[in-house]
Amino acid sequence: MIHYMITTTFLIAGVGGGVAALVFALFKTRWIYRQSPGSEDLQRISGYVSEGAMAFLSREYRVLIPFVIIVAAFLAVANTGSLRLQSIAFLLGALTSGLAGFIGMRVATASNSRTTHAATNGLNPALKVAFSGGTVMGMSVVGLVLLGASSILIAGSWLYGDDPDTIQYTILPILSGFSLGASSIALFSRVGGGIFTKAADVGADLVGKVEAGIPEDDPRNPATIADNVGDNVGDVAGMGADLFESFVGSLVGSMILALTVDAPVDMRLRLFAFPIILSAVGLLSSMIGVFFVRAREGISPQKALNAGTFGASLLAALLTILTAYLLVGGQSFAGAGMWHLVGSVLIGLVAGVSIGLLTEMFTGTDTYPVNQIVESCQTGAATTIITGVGMGMLSTVFPILIIGATILISFMLTGLFGIAIAALGMLITLGIQLAVDAYGPIADNAGGLAVMAGYPAGVRDITDELDSVGNTTAAIGKGFAIGSAALTAIILFTSFREQAGAGDINLMDVRVLVGILLGAVIPYLFSALAMNAIGKAAFLMIEEVRRQFKQKPGILTDTEKPDYGRCVDISTASALKQMLIPGIIAALTPVLVGFLGGIDMLVGVLVGVTASGVVLAIFMANSGGAWDNAKKMIEGGAGGGRGSEAHKASVVGDTVGDPFKDTAGPALNILIKLMAVVSLVIAPMLMAYWG
Secondary structure (H helix, E strand, C coil), rough: HHHHHHHHHHHHHHHHHHHHHHHHHHHHHHHHHHCCCHHHHHHHHHHHHHHHHHHHHHHHHHHHHHHHHHHCCCCCCCCCCHHHHHHHHHHHHHHHCCCCCCCCHHHHHHHHHHHHHHHHCCCCCCCCHHHHHHHHHHHHHHHHHHHHHHHHHHHHHHHHCCHHHHHHHHHHHHHHHHHHHHHHHHHHHHHHHHHHHHHHHHHHHHHHHHHHCCCCCCCCCCCCCHHHHHHHHHHHHHHHHHHHHHHHHHHHHHHHHHHCCCCCCHHHHHHHHHHHHHHHHHHHHHHHHHHHCCCCCCCCHHHHHHHCCCCCCCCHHHHHHHHHHHHHCCCCECCCCHHHHHHHHHHHHHHHHHHHHHHHHHHCCCHHHHHHHHHHHHHHHHHHHHHHHHHHHHCCCHHHHHHHHHHHHHHHHHHHHHHHHHHHHHHHCCCHHHHHHHHHHHHHHHHHHHCCCCCHHHHHHHHHHHHHHHHHHHHHHHHHHHHHHHHHHHHCCCCCCCCCCCCCCCCCCHHHHHHHHHHHHHHHHHHHHHHHHHHHHHHHHHHHHHHHHHHCCHHHCCCCCCCCCCCHHHHHHHHHHHHHHHHHHHHHHHHHHHHHCCCHHHHHHHHHHHHHHHHHHHHHHHHHHHHHHHHHHHHHHHHHCCCCCHHHHHHHHHEEEEEEEEHHHHHHHHEEEEEEHHHHHHHHHHHHHHH
C-alpha cells in the first residue's frame, strides 16, 4: 500500500506537473513564432544575435561533453552496487539542464525582434511577447526538474522498494547524481556566459561610448552584436541554469532531511512526498499567474509583472495550506504539525520577496544609494568606485539578517526539515519568477534592435520603458538567486552531514578550523579567476574594436560595415578557454579535502565557503547593479547628462560593476551549491574510505 501511494503520488504530482509545464512552454513557443518578426533589416540583425547565441551555446556544450563523460565514468567506477546508477542520474541532470538552456536561448532570441515589432502597436503587445519569451524559460526549467527528478524517484522505488531506509540510503544518493549534473552545467554556463557577455559589454562601452562617442547599441560599433548575444548567454541561459540547480538542490536536500524527522514511517513518507507535491502546486500557481500579467498605457509594466508575481505567490500560499492539510492533517511529527509546515513554506516565500525588495532599494533608479553614486560621479571615476564599493558593502547586512531570521524561525517551527522547506518555499513560484527575470534581456535586446534596424523613436521609447523595468527585475532576480542559493547550500551540506554520518561537529577541532579558513578564501580565489578572465577577454575585444575603427574609418561615417562576427568569435573563444579552471577548482576541492583531510574538515570547508560566498555575492551583485543604474540616470539627464565628465565617470563605474553583477557575483551562487552537492555525492565513498 505504501509503495502504491508513493509511486502514484510522484507519477501524478511530479511527472504530471513536469509534462504540464513543458506543454505550457510549447504552447507559448508556438504563439511567439506566430508573431511578426518585423522588417527585413530587423530580421537580418536579429539573425546575427540568434546565430551568435546558438553558436556559443553549441560550442560550449561540445567543450563540456568530455567533462561530463569523465565525471559519469568516475561515478560508475568509484561507486559500488546500486550507487553506480549515480552516473546515469548525473548524465540526465546534465542533459536536462543543458536542454533547458537551449530551449530558453532559442526562444529568447526569437522573441527579441518580435518584441521590437510588437512595440509598433503599443506597450501591452510588446510586454506580452517579451514576457511570453521569459515564460518559456521559466516553465522549461521547472518542468524538466520535476520530470527528471520524479522519474528517477519512481524508477528507484520500483527497482529497490520504498521503505524509508532504502529511499534514504539507496534512491536519494542516486538522485544526488542528478543534482550534480545540473550543478556542473550551471557553473560552466554561468562562468562562460558571464565572461562572454562582459568582454563584449566592456569593449562596446569603453571604445564605443567613451572613445568614439557613439551611443549604446549603435550599429557602427563592431561589438554591439556580441553585446546583445551576451545578454542572452549570461542572463537567459546562465540564470536559468543557476535556478535550475537551486531547484534541484532544494528538492534533494528537503527529501533527504524529511526521512530524518523523528516520526512514524508513514508520516516520514508523507513528508518525503511533500516537496514534490509542493513544487507541482507552485507550478500550477505560476501558470495561473502568467495570465495576470497585462499592461495598460500610462501604467508602468512593473505593476503588470508584480500582479503576476504576487498573484502567483498568494495562490501558492493558499494551495500550500490545502496540500499540508491533505498530507499531514491533524497529525503531528517531532512536536510539529500542519501549520508549522505551512509556516516554514511561507517564511521562505516572504524571505525571497523581502530580499528582492531590499535589492531594489539598493540598486533601483532614483533610490538613495544610487543617487549617492550619481553625486559622486561629479568628482570623477575614483569617487564613483569608492561610493559604489561602500554601498555594496552596506547592502550585505540586511539580506543576511533576513536569511538568518529565516533559518532560525523555520528551524524552531519544524527543525532542519523546516529550513529545507523554507528554501523550497522561496522557489515555489520559480516558473513565474524566472519568467520575469528572463523577460529583462529580451526587452534589452528589443531596444537595441530597434535602434539598429532604424525603427521610429516611439518604438524605442516603448522598449526603453520595458528595459528600465527589466534592469530592476534583473537586479531582484540576482538577489533572489543569492538568497535561494544560501538556503539551498545550507540544506545540502546539512544533508551531506546526515548521509556521511558526521554527527555533531566541534568547531574548535583544528581540522574544522582549517577547513573553515580554506572554505572562506575559495570564493575570493574563484572571483579573482573570473575577473581576470574577463579582463583578458575584454582586452582582446577592445583591441579588436579599435583595430576596426582604425583600419575601416568609414565605419563611423556609415560607408563601411563593421565585422560583427569577429567580435562574437573573440568573446566565444575567450569564454570557453577561461571558464574551465574556475569550474575544475569548484568540483575538485571537496573531493581533495574529503579524501585527504577527512569528513570534519570538509564540513568546515562547506561552512566557510557558504558564509563567505553569500556575503561576497550580495556585495558584488548590488554594487554592480547600483553602478549600472547610476549610469542610466545620468544618461537620462541627471548629473550633467550624456557626454559630460560625470557620464564618463559613470561608464567607468559601470564597467567595473558589470563583471561584479553579471559574472563573478552570480557564479558564486553556483560555486557554493556545487561544492555542497559534490560533497553529498561522494558521501558514501567517504564513509567507506574513512570507515
